[in-house]
Amino acid sequence: MFLGSKRFVRRLVAERGITYVKDRRHVFVPESAVAEYLAAHTCPYCDGCRVGGPHSAQAGA
Template identity: 65%
Template sequence: MNDRYMSVDQVAELLGTTTRFPRRLIEERRITYVKVGRHVRIPESAVQDFIAANTVEPVVLRPTGLRRAA
């Protein structure tokens, strides 16, 4: 278990959001976190899992070669 534990501020910076977003993820139990006394830490692997689970792949359209006139 060689995971780096990040603060809410660090997670927000990594995700490019305000601190409110990771705090909401914690409150809604949508991300794994660890309580160390009164501090909340999020494992880096949990952030990577969250990103992977919410990544939307692009749709690949096949060119048909035929175009309809409007």
């Protein structure tokens, strides 16, 4: 599963936004934690809403 850039994953870990396991200097994110994160942060109406799309805040403005 793809979460984005290394920087984004590091930020999620730093902000405790995702479950992780630290083994000395390596950090592992279980696949189940990635699936939970994606399910919680995915728009239920479409796959990949864009700014100005039908479900964005700016669409009605």
